[in-house]
Structures are given as C-alpha cells and as structure tokens.
Amino acid sequence: MRELLNPMSKQFSEYLRDETRIVGWSEGICFPTSEHEIISVLKYLFDHDIAITVQGARTSLNAAAVPFGGYIVNLSKMNRILGMRRDAQGGFRLRMQPGCTLRAIQRDLTSKNFSSNAWDQQSLDAYAEYKKASPHFFPPDPTETSATIGGMVSCNASGAKGYYYGPTRKWITALRLVLTNGETVAIRRGETLATGRNISFYTEQGRRIDCYLPGYDMPHSKSTAGYYIEDNVDLIDLVIGSDGTLGVISEVEVMLFPVPETIWGVACFFRDEEKVVEFVMRSREQLDRMASLEFFDGNSLNILRRQKEESTAFAKLPYLDQRFAALCSLELHCPDEETALDQLLLLGRLLEQCGGKESDTWVARNESDLQQLVFLRHAVPESVNMMIDHKRKQGLDIIKLNTDMSVPNHHLGQMMTMYKRMLAEFGLEYAIWGHIGENNLHVNIIPRNKAEYDQGKRLFEYWAGEITKMGGAVCSEHGAGKLKAHLLRIMYGDAAVEEMRGLKTAFDPKGLAGVGNIIANTPGDESNENNCMHQTGTL
C-alpha cells in the first residue's frame, strides 16, 4: 500500500495542472493500475480523511483535475481495453479501464487491432466477429483525443459530431464506481432508476444508499451543468457528468457505431457573418445527413490568417480569401455516395438562398482532405492557446477565458447578437467558435491586462443569467469543474446547489472527492475562486 502512494515532489509537478494551466497543490499522487489498487488507496485515504482529486489525462478545461490539497488519484496507467461483446441487437460493445485514451480507442477500432491477450473467450469471439464486420467507431469526438474515457464520462464530453450522435452519455452502457470509502457500485443502464426524485441502490458490499435528488429541471439545450437530474433518472446518468465528485470510475462499457460508408466534409465560407444564423436554421431543417455543424467567426479566421504567415506550425493551412468573414464547417455522414451527392447539391442550393455562394466552399471527399479540414478546425483553439501562452511568457498572468454556454434553437440569433454587442462595447479582443449546430458557442476572450480579464469574467456572469433566462445551459460540454461552478449558482440558485451537495453527500459522506467541482463554496466564501487563482499571482 505504501508503495502506491508517492509524496508530492518536483518530479510530479506537472500533475498539479490541467489544460487550464491553473496550478494547484497536493500532498501526493498515486497511479493505480487496477480497481483493486484504487480500493486500497481510497480506503487508506478515507481512514485518514484525505481529500482526493481524480485525474485521467488532465485535459480538463475547467480545473476539474486540478488538486487543491489532498491526494491525486491518477488513472492514466489503467489504460487497457478489457474486452468486447455483442449486445442483443448485434451491436458491438467495448469494456475498458478509465485511463484509455480516445485516440487509442479510435486507433484500435480502425485498425481492428486490439491487445487481446488477456481477454476472455466471449471477448475473443466478439473480436473475431468484429474483424469481419464493417469498421466501427466510438462517436463522441472531443477535439483533444488524448482525453481518457474516464474523463469523458466524468464531464460528459462531446465534440463536433455531438450534433448528430449526442454526447458521451448516450454511448455509455455500464460502469463501475469506487466510492470514497472503498466500496464498489456496479451500474448497468436500465437496471436502477429513480422513482420521481428518489433513488436507491446497493453497493456490491451490500449496503443500501438512498438519495434525494435536487428539484431543478435541466435546461432545454446541450448541458453539462451540474448533475443530470430528471424524474426517474437512471443511476448511470447521475454518475455520468459528475466531474469526479461521487467517486472513482474504475471501468466503463461503451457502445460502438458502424462507420458510415461515405463521409464528406464541407467548409462553407460567408462573406457576411450576419447570414450565418439563417443558414444554420435552414440546414438543420433540411440536411438530414448533417452530422456536425461548426462555426468560426471573422476573428477566428483572422487568427488563422496570421498564424499561417507567422508560424511554421500553421504554414500548411490553406489560403483564406480576405473576403471570407465567417466559416461554417459541416460533415455529411451517408450510407453511400449518391446520398452524399444529393445532400451536397442541396447544401449548395441552401447556401445560395441564404446569401452564401456555392463557389465559396471547400468539399472534402477523401481522407487527406478531411484531415485538412480537421487541421483547420483544430488550428483555431490551438492558436488561441499559443497566444495565451505567449502572453503568459511575457509576464501577463492570465488564463484563457472561454464560455461554454448554449441555448435552445430559436434563441441562437439572440445569443450571438448579445455576445458581439457587449464584447464590442467593452472593446475586448475575442474570437467566437463552436458547435453552432447545438447552439453551443465558445466565446474566447484574450485579455490584454487584468482589468480586461476581470471585465471578461463579469460579462460571463451576466451572460450566465441571460442564457438561463433563455432556457439555456451555462456549461454545455466542458463540465462545470471548479472554474464554472459559481455559474451553477447563477443558473440554479443557491438552494439547488445545496441539494446537489446533499446528493453528493449520499455517495461521499465525508466530502472527499472532487472538492470544488460542480459544488462551489457559498457566496461570500471566496476560497473556491481563490483556490483556482492561487498560483496565478495577480489574480
């Protein structure tokens, strides 16, 4: 047991931060390689009242993986795919440890090449069948493919294809949870449902746990804002998106989906950004094979243009005509080429009707071109990160300010107008991009000084209120973590947050897991924010 725990030292310093670049602190770290080891560690820490922060690949964008005290439980060494099986409908399922990265999962699925030496016979049989079947994939596609499945489940991650395929939640069929006291819960979708807002379940050790669920209703748009709560909710959905606050996920079973025969990508450029909203509305109605719809505003395109000039890393970006003021990039997933062609020509007509141009498009119909489009899409957030890093090197202590809010379909235009009007009012440097198909746009503010940083945060809080009034969600795909936890107070109110605390307490009576995630400290107690900003100096 002692060998598992490593006191914190310089060697582990990188584990004190995640993708937000916020740096925390902790007493130590462990890297369990099995559920058994997780249980040993948790029991020990429980007995000593030590808080835990669970980590996968630390790609979190909300400091969920940043520790502020206690021990880090890092699951990156639990990266084996444990088995495969077929379900009653003939679909394929994969069972895996929480530290498997999305990249490795996709790679093994595409190459049909798994490390199967320790698999049981049922898995080997399913594997043999998979080799003969058409290739499958795991649909949730957050941009950062080094994310682990455990992390994706914890924040209910989604990517561009969430528009068609849904978020991670939709694809999880079973999971195993280790509670902070070392007990285990085996959860399979459909087996344990709440009755109204009460749910009861048993640990594998025979203890019964009863929970009262919060009374709030979730927003009518893409959401990872707090716990997933509804009448008769499935237990598995409570755990999915819980940001490491209910325990440690030690195993996950996922559903796979056959790769569509024909995948085409189309980048549609607009010379007038105002035309985009109508295009989005119409294409959602008319293009039934559209799998994703992404947006990049004029500032994003300018960032790409600058990067192409200035940075070797982006020299391979295609040339962007100066007249292009906005971009909508979409994918068509079709059963065959004829369907794809029909959709493409329909898209062309739609564009012309909405004030776009058929000739202002880039059509990707093969792997290499599709990858070019992916490279283009990823270059924007990459560039903004590089710009922030550059400013930090120059001594400005900031982190990226980004929003992750969404609204119901009919409020899309209103939301966008509000963002742009107010950003212009305060003269802030920004870029907006995101999953416009799901009305989930990320406003990224690049603050030039502390005053602008503070102004940005105030804007976010104001928007949180307005978005809530529109029936939207303040966290849509990144999870609330620590950074956005205070927005949940705005969205649901303090009483609801206390109800969330009650739910958490049923799982974690000592309040050791994921302290500060989702459940922000009470207003007036600035320690949550201070915790986050602790190592960032001026803030």
Next chain:
Amino acid sequence: MAKIIIDAANCQGCALCIDSCATHAISISNGLAQVNMDLCVLCSICRDSCPFSAITLSEPETAADCSPAEGVLVFTEQHQGKLLSVAFELLGIGRVLADKKQSALIAVLFGASSRENAGELVAAGADRVLIITDSRFDHGIEADFTHPLYDIIEREKPEIVLIGATDFGRALAPWLAARLRTGLTADCTGLDIDQQTGLLQQTRPAFGGNLMAQIVCPKHRPQMATVRPKVMTESAMDYTRQGRIIELAPPSSIDITMEILQTLAVQKQAGISDAEIIVSAGKGIGSAKNLVYVHEFADLIGAEVGVSRPLVDMGWSEYSCQIGQTGSTVAPRLLIACGISGAIQHLAGISRAETIIAINSDPDAPIFSIAHYKVVGDCIEILQELIKNYKSAGRKEWQKL
C-alpha cells in the same frame, strides 16, 4: 498476355493473399483464390506473400535485343571540378561487379577538369576512363549530357551502366533508358550478380521504403541502375593501378534545351544531411508546441534538428528538416530519435547513423529494432529532464560540429 496463375494444388484458400492486394483483385471462390484481371496491375506482391507458393506470374516470351554486351560503365559526376563521393562509391561497387563478370570497369567523365581528375578514377578501380574535356559540361544541365553519353553507350555496348542517384543522375538516367529502350532501376541500395543467371540483381526500396524489391532486366541491354549515395562503399584508392585514359572529342553542337539563368546562393547552411549529431522528432512528441523542447535540447548539445515526414505533412516543421525516404538521408555519429515510431520510410533515411538512441513510449515501436539504445518513456518528459540536466550541471554548450 501476362496473367496471375493460381495453382489449385497448392492453394489452401487461406485468403492471406487478399490482404496483400492493393486493388482488391483477389477473392476466394470454392475454396480457391481467384484473380480478377480487370483489377490486377501485376505488381506480383501476392506471389511473394503466399505461404504455399500457389501464385505465379505467367509471362509470354518477349522479343528483345540479345546482341552481346560486356563491361560495367560508370558515369562519374563532378561539380565545379571536384568529383562527388558518389562517383567513388559507384567505382567501388562497379569494381566488384566487373570482377564477378570478369569484365572491364569503364568510367565516364565530362567537364573542363576531366584530365586532372581522370587519374583518380583509375586509382579507384577503372580500367578505362573516357573523358570529354569541355567546360560546356560544367553547367550541370542534364540535357547537355544526354546525347554524348548515349553515343558512348551505343558504341561501348556495356552490359551494365551505373549512375549516381543524385538529383542530376536521376534526371539524366531515365532519358537515356528511354532512348536506349532498356530497363532502369532507380535508387538502388543493393547490387550483385546472380551466380546462376549472370544477371545484375538490383535491390531497391519501394512504397516509401516499407518494401524492398529485387529487380532484374533479363533481356535488354544495358542493365541500368541509379545508385543511392552514401550506401555503397567507396573503393580504396590504389595509385599504382594501371588504366587507360581516353580523350573523346567534344560533341560538335549541343541542342540548347535548357538554359540556367541564375543559380541562387547555394544552400551553405548546415543541413541535416551533413550533421554529426541530430535530435529528431516524430508524432510521439504530441503537438507542435513540444518541438520547442526538441530545439532547446539540440541547441544545448550542438545538434541539428530533424523530423519525420508526418510532422512536415501536418505543418509542424519544414521540409528541409525531413529525414527519410522522401526527405534527407543522414549519417550522423549520434542520432537521438524522440517520439519516432520508426515507420520504415524513416528508417531508410537513418540506417547509416553510427549510434541511435530511440525514445518512445511504445516498447514495441519498430525504431527499437535498429536503435542501439532503447529508452521506453515519455519523450517530452525525458527531453525536459535532459534539458534540466544540461543546464544545471553547467555542461558547456557545445558548438555544432
């Protein structure tokens, strides 16, 4: 017409050949492999992949020129009056082949300083050296060389012609091969004489170096090959060797088909091809921003930075840093490969490195099969440690060799 023949007696219907076919021409029917000749491109890889030797390529007789040919002719390239080292590599292998065929080794050299250099070629093993002394040939225009070289080959009727696979050589040789209507094998890394047939066996990489092909030119003469530089061993110089130097008349006129208007400053930057120490990066470094660690470490130890092809394709780095089949061939004393899996087209570019330290998180990465030192770990983590080590220990920053 040629076709693929499946021997029903040997074919087990195992279907392994299906995976080897790039054009999906093979299927299994009634337990036997079948080839759809509308799809087959006769690449013959299925033949080489069948474990039961059930696949053969049938060929009809080809009419060919069977007039006698003898001798190994080597075109030696010079630049600004200096012979290139590949010329001596060609003479090295040329001598071996000529000895096996018990025939003469003939060197050909054009240029204003041919007379001064001819003796070197004799010392390197040439029995005869045919020179044309004329400054016309010092401009490096392939088109100027084509006709005079063709005339020599027609006259001498060598059995084998070798040309260095420099850019110049690879532009010159195919024109000649087309004119001579003979076979040319590009960028050979291995040459030998087959004991039984007496044919030149030419080995070269294909598919970006992932596959090696052994090629012969059975009925056409001369058998031509361009030879990859820095692979063959230079001949040992023996200044006591005797050989004839024959001066040929310069061609009366040369059709001007290419003029060089300007030669821009020759890239005298320390390129990776000549670097003594190289730190190279592959996809395993994770992202473009991590290249900064590679560069920092390289600067600390006075090394050049190279990359594998995917990094150039993804726009993380420049083509000038690319090592491998379609990039530069390097022969450093030390190569530290970070996050490079070792796809064979990359290995083709580094096989002559004296010492290779490979760092990769995948213990089964192919690069470990040629690395002298295997380091399994996170290359970025290790690079960061290396940088710390070099900075803290106050090791002096090395100048690039």
Next chain:
Amino acid sequence: MKIIVCIKPVPSSNEVRLDPQNGTIIREGRESVINPFDEGALEQAIKLKETLGGEIVTVSMGIPDTARLLKDTLARGADQAFLFSDRRFAGADTLATAYTLSLGIKRLGDFDLIICGKMSIDGDTAQIGPELAQMLGIAYCCNISEVVDVGTTHIQCRRITDGRTQLVRLPLPALVTVGKRYDMLRFPSISGVRQSLAIPVENRNALDLQTDLDRIGLNGSPTRVIRTFVPQRAHGSTEIVGDANKQAEDICRIVDGVR
C-alpha cells in the same frame, strides 16, 4: 494555354507489414488516391490556368477505378480527363508506362506544357517524367518548385537540384516535374463538383491508342520484379531503464561520450 497533367493512382497508405504468424505481406491503405506529388502538379496547373487562361487535361494509365480519381480532378479545375485503361497495360514498368502515356498524349493534339509529379510514393522511381519527355521529343526539367513565367515560346521555372536552387528556361512545349509539395491541391467547391458531373472521363484502350503490343504492359517491360520482401532488421540494443530522470542522465553520458 493547354496543360497536360499526368496522374497516378497510389494506395492511400504506404504502410506495409508482415503478418508475424505466417510471413505474408499485408498492405494497409487499400483505397486509391491521387499520388501526392501529382496533386502538387495539378495545383501548379490550376494556378497557371487562373493567370494565363487555357485548359487543363488530366491523364492517367490505370485500372477502371482510376476514373473516380480523374473525375475528382474535373471537380478541382481540370477541363478534360482521359483514362488509358486496358488489361494489357498491366504490369508495366516505367518504360512501358511512359510509352503508353506518350501515345495517349500524342492523340490529344498540340499542348504547351506537361506537368507531372516528380515521383510516385509507391514506385518512388522518378523516371516517368524524363522518359516521357524523351519519347515526345520535348525539353524537360525535374523537381521544379515554382513556375516563374510562361511566354509563348519559353517557360521559366525555379528548380532544385542537389541543394542548389536555379532559375531555368526551357523552350515550349516542355515537361516539368513537381517536387516538393509547396502548395496543397485546392479543394473542389460545390460548384466545381456540380460542373464535373456533366463532364465524362474519356476512356482509351490499347486499340484506341494503336499501341505496339510488344511495348506495353508486362510484355513491354524490360525490368522484372522477381521478389518483394519486407525488410527485416535483427539488431541487439541496450535498454536504458529507470524513471525519466535516470534515463536522461544515462543519455547525457552517452552524448558526452560521443562528443
């Protein structure tokens, strides 16, 4: 201006592995794509057409599936596409391929410029360009990086040869091969795709081209591949173990030793 661009289909990936159990060769990347160097060639042609006007004809010698790739070139900016396809063309080495292409091109009428990719990523020979130029009796230049100027009688390009960059001048008609992929082939637009639907890929077989049967396909190939194999490397190596810190120390020692 009439520009001909030669296109070769290649497998989408060069990955080749040996099945460890039975030693068979397994090819990955089974869909054909346009040889990346030829993409660069086509992009050069489209740029020239944008500035100088004229037409682009893409040609290829290949199996029927290659028509799909030629159709795609029509969506990206080519005006006509020809596929030289015949069972008897199979097995061709570079000489036989160049011969077939030369006959096909001769039937296209007068042209100003042929642009080829420097080499294919599967054959890697870089021989077709010069061989084709010889058979057509035209000037040629390999490994150009840029077309600088095109007049009525001459073309000026930058080429790279053995580390030197040169500005060269060739009389038209000429053939150039494009080396470094400076410019990615542009995407087709939806309007390009729409336009290409109406343009057929023209097929020509051995009879149409009146080829000499002794000079095409395997028949017409002086070279023969007698064996292909996946290169094996047997090499012992020393493993440096330990945590990152220890590994770095050991590496430093080796580096210092080499110096």
